[in-house]
Amino acid sequence: MLKKILRRLALTLIVLVGVTIIAFALVRLAPGDPAVQMLPATATQEQIDNMRTRMGLDQSYVVQYFMYIGNLLKGDLGYSFHFNMDCGPLILSRLVNTAKITVIGVIIALIISIPLGLVAGIKRGSALDTCATAFALCGQAMSPVWLCLLMILIFSVGLKWLPTQGVGSWKNMVMPSLCVGFAFCSLVTRMLRSSMIDVLQEEYITATRARGVSKFQVYVKYAFKNAILPIVTISGAQLGILLCGSMVIEQIFNWPGLGQLTVTAISSRDFQLVQSILLIVAVIMVVCNLIVDILYTFIDKRISFN
Amino acid sequence: MEEILKISKLSVEYRSGDTVAKAVNGLNMTLYKGQAMGLVGESGAGKTTTALSVMGLLPDKIGYVTGGDIEYKGQSLLKMKEKELNTIRGGKISMVFANPLSSLNPVFTVGHQITMVLRQHRHMTEKEAHAEAAKFLKMVGIPEYRMEDYPHQFSGGMRQRVGIAAALVCSPEILIADEPTTALDVTIQAQILELMKDLQKTMDSSLLMITHNLGIIAELCQTVAIMYGGEIVEYGSVREVFENPMHWYTIGLLNAVPKLTGKRERLASIPGNVANAQMLPEGCKFHPRCGYCTKTCRTKQPEMICVNENHYVQCWERGGKAETKRPAKGGNQ
Amino acid sequence: MNRKDFTRRMRKSKLFLIGLAGILVIAAVCFLSPLFVRFDPLKAELSNRLAAPEGIFGGLSRHIFGCDPMGRDVLTRLLLGGRTSLLIAFSVVLITTILGLIIGLLAGYYGGIADLILMRICDIMMALPTLLLAICVVAVMGSSITNLVVVLSITGWIMVARVVRSTVMSIRDCEYVKAARVLGIPNSKIILKEVLPNVISPVIITATQAFGGMILTEASMSYLGLGVPAPSPSWGAMISDGREYIATAPWVVIVPGIALMLTVLAFNFLGDGLNDILNPKNKD
Numbered sequence: 001m002l003k004k005i006l007r008r009l010a011l012t013l014i015v016l017v018g019v020t021i022i023a024f025a026l027v028r029l030a031p032g033d034p035a036v037q038m039l040p041a042t043a044t045q046e047q048i049d050n051m052r053t054r055m056g057l058d059q060s061y062v063v064q065y066f067m068y069i070g071n072l073l074k075g076d077l078g079y080s081f082h083f084n085m086d087c088g089p090l091i092l093s094r095l096v097n098t099a100k101i102t103v104i105g106v107i108i109a110l111i112i113s114i115p116l117g118l119v120a121g122i123k124r125g126s127a128l129d130t131c132a133t134a135f136a137l138c139g140q141a142m143s144p145v146w147l148c149l150l151m152i153l154i155f156s157v158g159l160k161w162l163p164t165q166g167v168g169s170w171k172n173m174v175m176p177s178l179c180v181g182f183a184f185c186s187l188v189t190r191m192l193r194s195s196m197i198d199v200l201q202e203e204y205i206t207a208t209r210a211r212g213v214s215k216f217q218v219y220v221k222y223a224f225k226n227a228i229l230p231i232v233t234i235s236g237a238q239l240g241i242l243l244c245g246s247m248v249i250e251q252i253f254n255w256p257g258l259g260q261l262t263v264t265a266i267s268s269r270d271f272q273l274v275q276s277i278l279l280i281v282a283v284i285m286v287v288c289n290l291i292v293d294i295l296y297t298f299i300d301k302r303i304s305f306n
Numbered sequence: 307m308e309e310i311l312k313i314s315k316l317s318v319e320y321r322s323g324d325t326v327a328k329a330v331n332g333l334n335m336t337l338y339k340g341q342a343m344g345l346v347g348e349s350g351a352g353k354t355t356t357a358l359s360v361m362g363l364l365p366d367k368i369g370y371v372t373g374g375d376i377e378y379k380g381q382s383l384l385k386m387k388e389k390e391l392n393t394i395r396g397g398k399i400s401m402v403f404a405n406p407l408s409s410l411n412p413v414f415t416v417g418h419q420i421t422m423v424l425r426q427h428r429h430m431t432e433k434e435a436h437a438e439a440a441k442f443l444k445m446v447g448i449p450e451y452r453m454e455d456y457p458h459q460f461s462g463g464m465r466q467r468v469g470i471a472a473a474l475v476c477s478p479e480i481l482i483a484d485e486p487t488t489a490l491d492v493t494i495q496a497q498i499l500e501l502m503k504d505l506q507k508t509m510d511s512s513l514l515m516i517t518h519n520l521g522i523i524a525e526l527c528q529t530v531a532i533m534y535g536g537e538i539v540e541y542g543s544v545r546e547v548f549e550n551p552m553h554w555y556t557i558g559l560l561n562a563v564p565k566l567t568g569k570r571e572r573l574a575s576i577p578g579n580v581a582n583a584q585m586l587p588e589g590c591k592f593h594p595r596c597g598y599c600t601k602t603c604r605t606k607q608p609e610m611i612c613v614n615e616n617h618y619v620q621c622w623e624r625g626g627k628a629e630t631k632r633p634a635k636g637g638n639q
Numbered sequence: 640m641n642r643k644d645f646t647r648r649m650r651k652s653k654l655f656l657i658g659l660a661g662i663l664v665i666a667a668v669c670f671l672s673p674l675f676v677r678f679d680p681l682k683a684e685l686s687n688r689l690a691a692p693e694g695i696f697g698g699l700s701r702h703i704f705g706c707d708p709m710g711r712d713v714l715t716r717l718l719l720g721g722r723t724s725l726l727i728a729f730s731v732v733l734i735t736t737i738l739g740l741i742i743g744l745l746a747g748y749y750g751g752i753a754d755l756i757l758m759r760i761c762d763i764m765m766a767l768p769t770l771l772l773a774i775c776v777v778a779v780m781g782s783s784i785t786n787l788v789v790v791l792s793i794t795g796w797i798m799v800a801r802v803v804r805s806t807v808m809s810i811r812d813c814e815y816v817k818a819a820r821v822l823g824i825p826n827s828k829i830i831l832k833e834v835l836p837n838v839i840s841p842v843i844i845t846a847t848q849a850f851g852g853m854i855l856t857e858a859s860m861s862y863l864g865l866g867v868p869a870p871s872p873s874w875g876a877m878i879s880d881g882r883e884y885i886a887t888a889p890w891v892v893i894v895p896g897i898a899l900m901l902t903v904l905a906f907n908f909l910g911d912g913l914n915d916i917l918n919p920k921n922k923d
Contacts, residue, residue, distance in 0.1 A: 011759075011762065014759055014762065014763075015759075015762045015763050015766050016766075018759070018760075018762075018763030018766075019763060019766055019767065022763070022767070022772075026775055026776070026779055029779050030778070030779045031779070124367075125367070137904060137907060137908075138900065138904065140851075140903075140907060141851060141855075141900050141901075141903035141904040141907055142900050142903075143855050143858045143859065143875070143878070143896065143899050143900070143903075144855075144859065145858060145859060145862045145875065145878050145879070145896075146878055146892070146895075146896035146899060146900070149878065149881075149882060149885055149892045149896070150892075150893075150896065152885060153885055153886075153889055153892075153893075157885060157886045157889075201365075202408065203403055203405060203408040203409045204408060204409050204410055204411040204412070205411075206358075206363050206403070206409075207401075207403050207409040207410070207411075207469070207472075208411065208419075208422075209361075209363055209395065210361050210363060210395055210396060210400065210401045210403075211395065211396035211400070211422060211423045211426065211472060211473075212392045212393065212394070212395040212396030212397055212423065212426045212427055213392070213396075213422060213426055214388070214389075214392050215388065222411060222414070225413050225414075226411065226412070226413055229413070237765065240768075241768045244768055244771065247770065247771070247774070247859075247863060248859050248862060248863065251863065252882070262771060262774070263774075263863060266774060266775065266778045266865070267864075269778070274775055274778070278767060278771070278775065281766075281767060281768065281771060282766040282767060285765070285766045285767070285768075286766055299413060300412070300413050
């Protein structure tokens with residue numbers, strides 16, 4: 001067990017180091033001199049050179065990389081010239097905003113998709129199954145851009161119920177959350193349906209029925225636990241992706257989350273910030289996967305932590 | 307003797323798209339209290355289908371009972387409501403499945419898979435059920451401390467023991483065992499059979515043993531039914547049928563059993579393939595493979611005839627002739 | 640699976656037939672569009688700004704789906720944009736498939752250090768969402784159609800490589816491959832003759848299923864202004880153009896959105912259908 005945990009930690013470390021290399025390379029490859037960007041447009045060449053020395057830009061790339069890692073280890077994620085503040089607190093505050101709509105979106109998605117997928121899988125071929133499948137297929141084929149605009153068209157332009165963008169009241173969170181949850185919802189519905197169909201053909205389900213357990217209990221208590229496993233497996237990566245913020249959705253609703261921050265950072269060519277975001281995103285993804293793996297071992301004892 | 311399970315003229319079809327497979331065709335069978343009966347046949351003869359029909363567990367929207375009836379103590383199981391059936395399944399009639407590797411749910415502890423039967427039928431509390439389940443596991447040779455373990459932590463033989471414990475924990479009146487030892491090693495097979503024999507005797511349950519292994523029948527059962535093409539072609543006491551087989555299929559089966567003693571000779575096999583349930587032949591279903599086939603066999607379905615009170619056979623060639631000439635190569639064991 | 644069996648399953652799979660028909664129609668209409676479109680897709684004509692759809696009864700010389708904020712015909716841009724989208728997606732799927740196939744085959748068959756490195760690269764790439772990575776790289780490299788294809792290929796090959804690798808690993812341990820090795824048949828020949836035919840079906844399925852995702856990613860990138868550079872038409876950019884006018888001229892957004900959904904839907908149908916047909920696990 002200990003060996004497995006250590007192995008897992010080592011793999012995580014490799015991933016994080018890999019991401020720092022990608023992030024570092026990206027900043028060095030990006031057009032424009034970071035030192036120039038840090039200074040006002042009126043800066044003299046001397047000031048620029050000073051800045052370069054201060055930022056270590058006159059050193060070799062290897063040295064610069066290790067300086068970067070050193071700063072990271074000290075907890076310094078760098079400085080965003082666009083926002084004029086440290087990247088750390090900036091990213092954190094945006095992450096909280098993204099988490100708000102993600103949590104709501106995911107909860108709504110689960111409330112809808114789990115019963116829908118279950119019933120569609122059990123009543124295979126019924127009208128409800130057809131509807132659920134159609135919903136899932138369309139949901140996965142829909143561009144998030146289009147979904148958001150369609151919602152705005154319906155709820156803001158047509159019905160005038162909800163504001164199109166901004167923050168403040170709960171009303172602002174409704175559409176972003178729904179859009180965030182939508183793709184996840186259709187994915188879970190579709191996977192749960194097919195996984196339920198597979199599980200219900202297993203002999204152990206017939207065996208459970210042969211012990212006199214009612215159909216309803218077999219579905220909800222037994223088959224569901226088997227069928228949810230593949231969904232737990234994929235939901236790690238999915239949750240990670242959602243928590244990193246949907247750039248498109250946050251951009252459209254002007255929701256100040258991590259995704260919108262990324263778009264701003266890229267369009268203002270603030271590569272220090274981009275670099276830090278990449279790293280934080282990787283950490284989120286790794287942590288989400290880890291949590292899901294641990295969760296998985298609790299549901300399915302066959303897979304021990306690896 | 308009290309009739310406990312009576313199957314009359316049962317027909318079952320599997321439908322998928324345009325294809326229809328007639329798995330069971332007018333099967334008649336009676337099981338008496340405390341009796342152990344063997345149901346023998348090749349793969350595809352309809353044995354498992356018969357068992358699943360009794361349990362009312364034919365696969366949804368694929369398997370259909372198209373005719374006949376199954377009566378448990380005079381009550382029709384086919385007409386019974388789902389709720390009543392649930393009190394019978396696992397409580398009065400229970401089943402041991404062929405493959406212990408796939409018949410236990412991998413994400414529940416073995417303890418849970420047994421207590422769930424008790425809680426279902428005896429309405430016990432968690433604690434009582436746990437104690438009772440532990441007792442049964444001990445009976446099948448699994449120590450109590452293993453109750454919290456998961457199926458994958460057990461060997462195939464141990465898992466089948468769990469399956470048997472789960473089937474017997476409510477002392478059912480009928481136990482259907484569907485090839486319970488096929489997936490196991492030979493040495494383990496003997497242990498499991500011994501166990502089933504003991505438990506069946508102590509609980510005074512009736513046993514319907516489904517297998518293609520004639521040795522198991524000889525070991526465990528008093529009566530035997532030979533199944534071919536979804537119907538029973540020969541039926542009687544084990545002694546009668548094995549010593550004096552009448553149906554040419556039974557004779558073929560017995561000839562195909564390798565013998566350890568005596569001169570080495572070529573094993574006889576039955577020519578041809580098992581009857582295809584999608585295209586059953588006219589007349590006697592065995593006639594394309596039978597060496598003694600007559601004109602009547604090809605066109606008309608034979609009736610079950612009585613050889614003596616312990617022996618029935620369904621064969622035109624034997625029709626009316628109780629005296630039989632034994633085949634040159636003796637077929638009994 | 641023999642050819643007869645394959646054709647029979649193909650005819651039976653509704654998903655496959657619908658998907659295939661849909662894609663053929665969409666591709667034909669988009670690629671043949673230069674033959675019949677009547678408007679210039681790039682030239683702004685402000686007198687037609689946000690002109691409302693006129694329907695099909697006026698024939699092709701009218702604005703069937705209306706005009707966009709620059710007064711360009713939506714239908715014309717839609718068809719030409721579809722051509723770009725399909726071409727990009729096709730190139731990316733082709734490149735990723737070839738790349739993923741080669742890398743997956745080598746890593747899966749030889750294992751060892753190559754496999755270890757591949758898996759770690761996969762881990763690292765999977766730790767960054769595709770869209771995020773793609774956007775960062777485009778931001779550095781600059782946006783052009785070529786760069787878009789390169790970026791989507793860089794992020795896309797992993798899927799294929801993983802599928803190939805795991806299939807190869809299960810085949811590698813099969814008796815017939817072991818037998819071939821014992822007989823002294825060179826590895827290159829075993830890979831080509833014994834292993835490759837077995838990975839073809841999963842690769843085809845993965846590639847088809849990736850198609851829809853590629854089109855959606857391209858649309859999202861174009862929406863964010865990091866995809867197909869303006870003024871070339873692309874569905875994502877068209878939706879983006881119409882965003883501000885959604886209340887007054889919803890057709891500018893709705894038309895490319897529906898086209899996008901139908902196209903992705905057709906590819907997903909085809910992918911699922913192929914999965915039904917080619918996967919030996921799915922009996923009929």
